[in-house]
Amino acid sequence: MTHAAENGKRGPLDREPLAYLAAALRGVGQVDLQPQLLTGAFILAGLWAAGWKVGLFATLGTLLSTASAYALGADRGSLSRGLQGYSGCLTGIALVGSLGHHPATYVLTAVGCVLCTVLTAALTTLLGPYGLTPLTAPFCVVSGVIVLGAPSFARIWHGAPAPVADPTSGDTGITFSDLWHAFFANVSQVFLVDSWYVGLIMLAGLACAGVRVVLWAALGSVAGIVAAWALGAPTAQISAGIYGYNAVLVGIALGAVFLAGTGWNAGYALFGAGLSTGLTAAITSFFAPFGGHTFTWPFILTTWALLAAVPQLPRLRAATA
Template sequence: MTQGDAVAATRSSPRPWEREPLAYVVASLRGVGQVDLQPALLTGAFILAGLWAAGWKVGLFATLGTLVSTAAAYALDVDRGSIALGLQGFSGCLTGIALVVFLGNHVATYLLAVVGCILCTVLTAALTHVTRPYGLTALTAPFCLVSGAMVLGAPSFGRIWHGGSPVASATSGDTGVTWSDLWHAFFTNVSQVFLVGEWYVGLIMLVGLAFAGARVVVAAALGSIVGIVVAWALGAPTALIAEGIYGYNAVLVAIAVGAVFLANTAWNIGYALFGAGVSTGLTAAVTSLFEPFHGHTFTWPFILTTWTLTAAVPLLPRLRPADG
């Protein structure tokens, strides 16, 4: 079961084991994997290991964010099945990472992370309620809304803003691509889903995705390749292609549409890869849209592309939703 099952989730009374600390830890670990729409325990474990390999700050805030969001879901009596699948933790995971990346490791960042991750749980419920009639899920929209607002507003508060990380410019640079650029991009497209630009982190995460099944890891790999090809064809700067800036949304779209929400058919796979290419172009558009007011693209291209593609499926007879 994945995020696609959230639409049909029903409330159930918690079993005794669901009240135990171990269930909380397992749900949180699955929440890390659910960033890539996968609840497999080993997938979450490998991804979290990759985040700690990227640096203790990233690993710590990813862990803190997931734990806080999951705990907030328990406290607010959210459906236990949803919590157990990790569906309440993944936006908190990304929010924790985003705050430490853009605001730095300060006391205020920890406080913002706690508040932001609780907000993620509330927004997840709100957006799930709003999107459910259309057969959609919230995806990572709670993360984008909470992190976007906090990072954008941070410079106005002296006790919060400490300079942060610079925003990469996507407007200039060499467009020639070397073999080194290509293989770095292949892996960093995976790691940049978590705002991490180290290729070895992407490799660790791909290993984790393999534990979710061959279909998932193949979708991620194909999405990464499509992201590279489309970015290069459009003339994106080589440095940003190699850093995974243009390809991470393509990876997410390929997984979501090609391995989660739609059935495993040739038409659906082609549709997913088409969406991966579209999200790559949309990444540049969203970045340019946010640039004048120093906003951040995050995973908005993935969200908008996936919502559009999945909402259209009922009126496209060649395509078939996943069973269940």
Template structure:
């Protein structure tokens, strides 16, 4: 995830106690790897528009994770740019989507957000020698363990709430409506939400982060649709954004954040986005065997692999 510029961090920290609120707001944008305040606000608005439960649990997770980072004296530059809040945001949404709105879900969201901060530090230490960052791995690990283990505990599990993603496998045929719904749903499914208008608001937020960011997000969404269609994925799942959201994240990460802005890097970023689409299907089949969830693992694994390969590929170079 990108860090804020030093002067920006100093300016944020000079506005205590509002620094905590600003850091939390930036955490929402960091789910899409963007530290911009306006992007974070736009995404927060989109989350509340999608439903008060999504908005509430995303906010709770972000606030707790950010507060934990302050309490543990994590490096202030990372906190100020939202790097400690985004995993908690996704964890809150994942838990309420999987477990429903119950008292136990609030407790688990708080505990999960704290764990995300600890895992962020642990993974950051392990990955630093390789020039990699944790990305959304803390969220995937914490939420994955909690959701898989939930049915074993009667005070946590309350039946089988509506799934975040449709399990439809039939082919319904393409229409213009399903096509443009897929484009925007690929954006919203980054946050486990199936709603084209939420995706539209989030895309506007990404546009506020810069032209390069929104273009790669759009390109990743289109490529996710095309790659899934070429592979023969069910139309209904493509339209719901199930096969494209990881492509959106990979395209943003490689095209607009971690890689320099060159034609070779652009092609490499789009290649990675296409790979993540195929990987989504494979990992979904694996996780389904034990009741797990794919979440953003395809994005994480694809981004780690392609970034780790860059030092031995002379035509490609990292940003910075």
């Protein structure tokens, strides 16, 4: 199953030099929990379309985290499936977006990718007995700590980070233009990008992973929009995808990856997508006083909690490997 640990000692990376690049490309797709090469290629193309800095640091982050995992002897099965690269991909994007394009950002990205590898291994060990996986928690912890501490160091800090969403401001009116922009931006904001056409490219990549995957990405986006509007979130932030990207990830995780395709599971996945939207505001408010970032914490906490409950809820069924 995607994002599950594998125990094999040897794999494609030992036999094919180009497999390293393939593993890194799969790592880009694994941000959306998909290991397909074509999915990773579309998403990476979308990131470069968002701007050369985003594309460059997404690429560097994925390559560096995959390389560090390989150097440290990480499981070859997880490496070949891209499970060691996705947190590095997001870390690279987050650091260049928050710290700017400076030499120090390259150094911190390299350090952050190594830390992501170590933290992925640690969380895999800790969460394994509970049937859970690290998801994007290594990225959230590493990037969150670096960005939070950066203002204390003159050689690192070169300006203010991107603003954190303020759930208490703005109006609640919404137009059709806001809705369709939000639908696609929800997908691109998984990678910290506000762009409807980047979201469209990424959806095309998710379609390469299968109908069920792209369907649940779309359903998660819609659920995020509906929940945010119903709760009275600011229109500008709904349109920018601030409130919906976690719902997209929850939709894919619960609807297409970790749970079987049953009616009860579908309702559970939609419930989780809406729940993550409300949790986005709560976590943003929690981090705001000390300048922290929400990142994908709502997705992580929602998915962990709902998956941990599945063994005790007989009407829900986990997906078979």
